Amino acid sequence: xxxxxxxxxxxxxxxxxxxxxxxxxxxxxxxxxxxxxxxxxxxxxxxxxxxxxxxxxxxxxxxxxxxxxxxxxxxxxxxxxxxxxxxxxxxxxxxxxxxxxxxxxxxxxxxxxxxxxxxxxxxxxxxxxxxxxxxxxxxxxxxxxxxxxxxxxxxxxxxxxxxxxxxxxxxxxxxxxxxxxxxxxxxxxxxxxxxxxxxxxxxxxxxxxxxxxxxxxxxxxxxxxxxxxxxxxxxxxxxxxxxxxxxxxxxxxxxxxxxxxxxxxxxxxxxxxxxxxxxxxxxxxxxxxxxxxxxxxxxxxxxxxxxxxxxxxxxxxxxxxxxxxxxxxxxxxxxxxxxxxxxxxxxxxxxxxxxxxxxxxxxxxxxxxxxxxxxxxxxxxxxxxxxxxxxxxxxxxxxxxxxxxxxxxxxxxxxxxxxxxxxxxxxxxx
Numbered sequence: 001x002x003x004x005x006x007x008x009x010x011x012x013x014x015x016x017x018x019x020x021x022x023x024x025x026x027x028x029x030x031x032x033x034x035x036x037x038x039x040x041x042x043x044x045x046x047x048x049x050x051x052x053x054x055x056x057x058x059x060x061x062x063x064x065x066x067x068x069x070x071x072x073x074x075x076x077x078x079x080x081x082x083x084x085x086x087x088x089x090x091x092x093x094x095x096x097x098x099x100x101x102x103x104x105x106x107x108x109x110x111x112x113x114x115x116x117x118x119x120x121x122x123x124x125x126x127x128x129x130x131x132x133x134x135x136x137x138x139x140x141x142x143x144x145x146x147x148x149x150x151x152x153x154x155x156x157x158x159x160x161x162x163x164x165x166x167x168x169x170x171x172x173x174x175x176x177x178x179x180x181x182x183x184x185x186x187x188x189x190x191x192x193x194x195x196x197x198x199x200x201x202x203x204x205x206x207x208x209x210x211x212x213x214x215x216x217x218x219x220x221x222x223x224x225x226x227x228x229x230x231x232x233x234x235x236x237x238x239x240x241x242x243x244x245x246x247x248x249x250x251x252x253x254x255x256x257x258x259x260x261x262x263x264x265x266x267x268x269x270x271x272x273x274x275x276x277x278x279x280x281x282x283x284x285x286x287x288x289x290x291x292x293x294x295x296x297x298x299x300x301x302x303x304x305x306x307x308x309x310x311x312x313x314x315x316x317x318x319x320x321x322x323x324x325x326x327x328x329x330x331x332x333x334x335x336x337x338x339x340x341x342x343x344x345x346x347x348x349x350x351x352x353x354x355x356x357x358x359x360x361x362x363x364x365x366x367x368x369x370x371x372x373x374x375x376x377x378x379x380x381x382x383x384x385x386x387x388x389x390x391x392x393x394x395x396x397x398x399x400x401x402x403x404x405x406x407x408x409x410x411x412x413x414x415x416x417x418x419x420x421x422x423x424x425x426x427x428x429x430x
Contacts, residue, residue, distance in 0.1 A: 048405075104134055121141045142415070153190050180202045186353065214342050219316075234379055254296035290304065
C-alpha cells in the first residue's frame with residue numbers, strides 16, 4: 001500500500017523535495033567503469049523524471065576528489081551534494097562501510113545548516129541503510145530503500161565474497177521497517193525468503209529505459225569504422241567482473257569454432273563494452289579476458305572498447321546482431337532492457353530479473369546453466385537466421401516500450417506521499 005499523503009515539505013523555492021542517499025554511486029559518474037552501472041542510471045533517471053513533475057531531489061553522495069564541487073546541478077530542481085566522509089578519493093568498496101558514520105554526520109550537518117525539509121527519504125544500496133534509518137527517525141520521514149543487489153542472492157550463486165557486515169546491514173534495513181522497493185516480483189520473493197520481509201512491506205517498481213536515447217538506428221558507418229564489415233557481432237556490455245560473466249562469452253565464441261554443427265556463414269566477433277571494476281572483482285579482468293581469448297585462438301576476433309558514454313553505448317547496441325548477458329545473477333538486467341529498446345535480440349542467463357525483462361522465444365533466448373556449448377548454440381541459433389533476428393528485434397522494441405521511467409516514478413511518487421501531477425503526465429505514452 002502506498003504511503004498516505006502528508007503535508008508537503010518544501011525546499012528552496014517552495015518545491016517538494018525528496019532526499020536521496022547514494023553514498024558510493026553518483027548519478028553524474030561515468031558509466032561502465034569502477035562500480036558505476038545500473039544504480040547510477042536508476043538514481044539519475046528517477047531524479048530527472050521527478051524533476052519533470054516539479055519535484056526536486058537532493059542526492060547525497062560521498063566526495064571522491066578534492067576538486068569535486070560541493071553541489072552540482074542534476075536538473076532545474078535537482079542537485080547532487082557531495083559531502084565529506086572519509087578521504088576525498090575513490091576508495092575500494094571494502095573500505096566504504098567505514099565511512100558511513102561520517103556520511104551520516106555530514107548529511108545531518110548539511111540539512112541542519114541550511115534548514116532543509118524533505119517530503120521523503122530514499123536510500124540506495126546497503127551502505128546507506130543504517131544512515132537512512134537514523135535520518136528518517138530524526139526527521140520523521142517516510143523511508144524507502146532500494147537494494148539493487150542482495151548479498152544473500154549472490155551467495156546462493158557462489159559469490160560470497162562480500163563482508164559479513166553487508167548481510168547484517170541488509171537484514172537491519174528489513175527489520176527496521178523500510179519500505180522495500182523491488183525491481184521485480186522475484187526480488188520480492190527473495191526479500192521474503194532470505195530476509196524475512198513481509199510481502200506488504202515491499203512494492204514493485206520496475207526500472208525503465210530512455211526510449212529516445214536507446215532506439216534502433218542505422219549503424220552501417222560505425223561497423224565500417226570499427227572494421228566489422230562482413231562480421232556478425234555478439235556484444236557484452238557492462239563492468240568486466242566475474243559476477244557479470246564476460247568470460248562465458250569468450251568460451252562460447254571458442255565453442256562456436258569447435259563445433260562443426262554451429263558454423264556460420266560469417267565470422268562472429270566478440271565486442272566488450274565496459275571496463276574493470278575498482279574492486280569486488282579480479283583486478284585486471286580485461287587483460288585476463290584478452291589472454292584467454294588469445295589462448296583459445298580468438299586473436300583479432302575480440303575487441304574491448306572500454307567504458308562508453310550512454311549515447312555511444314546506444315549505437316553499439318544497435319550495431320550488434322545479438323547482445324549476450326551471461327550474468328550469474330541480476331536483480332533486474334538494465335543492459336538487457338537497453339538492448340531490447342535498440343531492437344537487438346538478447347541471449348541472457350535464465351536468472352533473477354533477466355527472466356522478467358527478456359521474454360524467452362519472443363525477444364531472444366534465455367539459457368539455463370553455464371555450459372559454453374549451450375551458450376554457443378543459443379548464439380548460433382540467433383545469428384544463423386536473419387529473418388528471425390529481425391522479427392525478434394521488432395518484438396524486443398515493443399517489449400522495451402512497456403518499461404518506462406514514468407511508470408517507475410508513478411509508483412515511487414505515490415510511496416513518497418506525493419499527489420500525482422496529471423497535467424504533467426497527460427499525453428505521455430506509458
